């Protein structure tokens with residue numbers, strides 16, 4: 061038994077040593093290929109990435125549990141089966157006796173994380189466009205294709221899941237031709253799950269993707285495209301060396317901050333960090349250089365050698381928060397812990413915007429800006445998973461523009477939205493709009509159009525994406541207010557199309573709109589944390605729905621409590637909570653005096669945790685119940 065174990069350990073050690081020795085070789089740029097895998101959500105990116113890592117001997121099948129993807133490292137990614145954060149891995153592949161260094165940058169598939177996708181692509185010369193052969197081209201296949209095309213990447217079309225009986229690779233290849241102008245003969249047919257055809261993907265990467273154009277003798281120029289935080293070593297940055305050679309001990313400087321650093325360690329991701337002596341032009345790897353604050357690692361920054369400045373490369377458009385929400389601790393005494401947790405989490409997720417906020421109802425909290433609602437959900441789950449904090453998140457709000465005669469104010473918190481009385485001073489209120497693409501089988505077109513119209517869609521247009529037999533698919537485009545999408549639009553889209561519709565959107569600027577602030581009153585007193593911004597046409601519906609929900613969740617008091625939705629002084633909806641007397645000592649007679657006292661003590665204790673809204677007492681948990689859906 062012991063002998064077996066010893067032999068297994070030795071095997072792993074020797075394999076690691078062999079591969080680490082291979083990694084320490086210096087790869088010329090002609091032996092490098094930098095690529096990413098782009099696809100619609102669930103089309104199999106992470107599965108293909110794992111298969112490539114296995115085929116190149118970077119990981120061993122035995123090293124990982126069943127169904128666990130190596131590059132999906134966050135707990136929330138494993139639980140939800142989605143990729144949130146782009147990961148990088150380098151592999152060594154031997155072809156016709158020559159060793160190549162393949163750098164794979166895995167990308168997330170969901171619309172909320174499009175920023176990560178375009179960032180990852182900046183370090184690549186090619187992309188595998190992966191399409192599920194049972195589902196065909198979907199909304200995000202189109203958006204990621206266009207991002208890759210704009211960046212001038214070589215695209216290798218790959219049809220996945222051919223092992224499934226429902227796969228129709230020939231039909232989907234024809235779809236690729238009609239949608240993207242791709243020659244069907246260029247499409248590779250694979251099953252990332254079984255590994256069938258994946259060898260050909262490696263061949264295509266070498267044959268079709270050009271090596272990075274890089275000059276080892278030119279001054280050092282490295283693109284910083286991602287960063288993470290390590291408690292002991294500070295900021296770890298991922299860089300793509302565009303020219304020159306980066307070595308341990310080098311003194312480098314940032315074009316953005318002008319700050320100087322010494323390279324303490326560098327290397328490649330294999331898929332964990334493996335230290336090397338240098339990073340050569342064209343390579344992708346990590347550097348540790350005693351950067352203390354993650355704000356110093358500016359995504360899209362150009363690094364150069366101290367004393368030999370270079371022109372900075374065009375950076376990235378900064379991530380733009382599209383959805384804001386207040387985050388409060390369930391127990392208000394926990395605010396310092398919550399703030400610390402948020403701070404630490406934002407070190408690994410730089411796209412979250414953070415400011416402090418305080419509410420009369422919920423106490424001290426933070427206002428956070430997210431890229432979308434899934435991003436918000438994922439952040440909440442990461443907070444709970446990694447930092448063990450329960451949080452109350454207020455209803456999501458998009459950033460509105462309030463245009464006064466002399467200035468424009470951005471409002472991302474309903475409490476700051478002008479009341480109807482203050483509207484005389486306001487010239488215009490504008491809301492963010494997005495251009496939306498939906499792909500759906502034609503039999504659901506009516507349902508989809510109806511759904512879009514009820515969410516205030518304009519400029520609705522549609523055309524056939526492809527016609528194959530009876531299964532024609534439609535591509536539907538329209539302009540919609542972003543606020544309509546951040547609630548339950550996605551769930552409705554999926555349920556009304558039996559799960560067949562796919563959906564994507566992109567920023568389309570701002571548009572004037574007829575909006576107002578809705579407040580909720582408990583016994584005549586407004587509860588700030590519940591305020592909403594609604595379109596005039598939806599006032600009645602939203603007001604009634606929320607009042608009903610509050611009626612269900614708020615515990616009865618010793619007196620009758622009216623629950624009202626109001627816009628200014630106008631009451632839109634009302635429910636009444638009937639009175640209730642909580643007699644905790646009922647049933648305790650005569651000799652039970654001590655127990656009676658204890659019950660009263662307990663009641664006093666729980667009262668301390670109550671929030672007072674005027675005369676109404678609410679446990680903080682009630683807000684959690686009200687706001688969790």
Ligand SMILES: Nc1nc2c(ncn2[C@@H]2O[C@H](COP(=O)(O)OP(=O)(O)OP(=O)(O)O)[C@@H](O)[C@H]2O)c(=O)[nH]1
Nearest residue numbers: 101102103104105106107142143169221251252253
């Ligand atoms: N039958 C079959 N299933 C596959 C194949 N490739 C992937 N899958 C399955 O499809 C599902 C989605 O695969 P993932 O690799 O997680 O997809 P993804 O594109 O990385 O998803 P995101 O990271 O969320 O964007 C998983 O259940 C996989 O097991 C394949 O070739 N055949």
